[in-house]
Amino acid sequence: MKILIINPGSTSTKISVxxxxxxxxxxxxxxxxxxxxQYTRTIDQLEYRKDLILAALKEAGFEMADFDAIGSRGxxxxxxPSGTYRINEQVIEDLKNCVNGEHASNLGPVLAKELGDPAGIPAYFTDPVVVDEMQEVARYSGFCGMERESFFHALNHKSVGRKAxxxxxxxxxxxxxxxxxxGGRCVCRCT
Known part of the structure; x- marks a missing residue:
């Protein structure tokens, strides 16, 4: 089973087969x-990054028909909750509308679905930065009426944690x- 993996970040797009x-x-x-x-919104980079992905795959001798699935950074x-999810239209709509903020990672599932749909390839994302498995006590911020929310690089944290x-x-x-x-912008979060 051949899988294309897409990981868009703020300064680069990583792909693997x-x-x-x-x-x-x-x-x-x-x-x-x-x-x-040059792009007003991050989502406006979609075609630019998609073209780069297709060019890199072609240069390496791959075409979309070679893949059985596409996996993406969420x-x-x-x-x-943590897990792997099939990318559907609601996910795409939420990412394009930046329901929880604007970030380069929003491009991942959109790229995966746009690349996969024409070839009939299922697209998935795993452990996005909005994974929420916080204990209730961790939601207390110290300010009445203001709860802490879960935002962290869950995919990387869980991968490194499992290796350790x-x-x-x-x-x-x-x-x-x-x-x-x-990361590329050196934002640090400890869990």
Missing amino acids: FDETKELFGKSVVHDSGILK GLVRHI AARLGRSYEELNLIIIHL
């Missing part, structure tokens, strides 16, 4: 900040870990 768990191809396309500034959809757990010979769920994500 996997055959089951074996990576066959990977590329990080770094975007010129001058080009990105965007700022509505708060949901495997190295320790323990399950991810039984550990308390401090994981720090440093």
Whole structure:
């Protein structure tokens, strides 16, 4: 089973092709900040990034018909539990309308669906930054009427946490870990 993976970030778009768990191809396309500034909204970068993905795949000898599924970094959809979700029209609408904010990750599911639909390829996203598995006590902010919300790089945190757990010979769920994500804009969140 060949899977195309798409991970749009604020400064680059990373793509990979996997055959089951074996990576066959990977590329990080770094975007010129001058080009990105030409777009009023992040979602307006859709065609620009889609063209770059298709060009990189073609250069590597792949075409969309080669893929059985497309996986994407999730965007700022509505708060949901951790997991993998099939991309549907409600997800696309929420991302285009920035229901939980505007970020480059909003492009991921939209790109996946736009690339997959014409070829009949199912598209999914996993663990978006709005994963909400907070305990109720963690929602208290200290200000009456103001709750804390869950926003963090869940996909990266859980991946790193699972790798650490495997190295320790323990399950991810039984550990308390401090994981720090440093992205293109060096926003840090500890969980």
